[in-house]
Amino acid sequence: MFDRWSWFWESLLGIQTYGNPSVLFVPLEKRYNEHHRRYHNFEHIARCLDLFHGFHREHHLLKRDRLLIEMAIWYHDAVYDIRAKDNEERSAELVVEDGRSIFLSEDFLADVKRLVLTTKHVGIPERQDEQILCDIDLAGLGQPWEEFRRDGKDIREEYRTVVPADAEFNAGRAAFLGRFLGRPHIYQTSYFQAKYEDQAVKNITRLISFQGEPTRSA
Helix, strand or coil, X not given: CHHXXXXXXXXXXXXXXXXXXXXXXXXXXXXXXCCCCCCCCHHHHHHHHHHHHHHHHHHCCCHHHHHHHHHHHHHCCCCCCCXXXXXXXXXXXXXXXXXXXXXXXXXXXXXXXXXXXXXXXXXXXXXXHHHHHHHHHCHHHHCCHHHHHXXXXXXXXXXXXXXXXXXXXXXXXXXXXXXHHCCCCCXXXXXXXXXXXXXXXXXXXXXXXXXXXXXXXX
């Protein structure tokens, strides 16, 4: 991951002001390696980066947009306190703080902060950069059932000490994911709709059926 971060760092700052990428990478790595993380770790970030680079190869985003989204990917789960409800807000503040330490512009950081906050998934994103980031973050919902189920087990382990009862956790997760079935589409870009929409609907519908809740037809 350090090599990937170094490439991003050089693209972000330019070769003439390259500096030391470890300055921000080391504390970021420490966060994503926290012992309670099973899903929201560097593996998740690596998958998100792979998805984003695949999207970019087909759609050729402007450099500023590419850097915005990629920085938001690196930081969107940087703060992950399983007892807190403001992780996205704190992650957004962290990216602003770190960005200022390397003299990124305030307008750039405001946009990165906006993107990180959209990963709360409380509404349907309208801007293209928000749609791309949210679709990437939700791509796990559209994986084959066994992979979707494995991700769910990893998230369950993250919350084991906070929500000891499996039934309570499963009901909460089903309720959270069920909100996406109320949208016209789970994914907002045609790229991710084509790849994951049908499977995501099937996965969430199957999960909710175990809880006895109404579902959307696949």
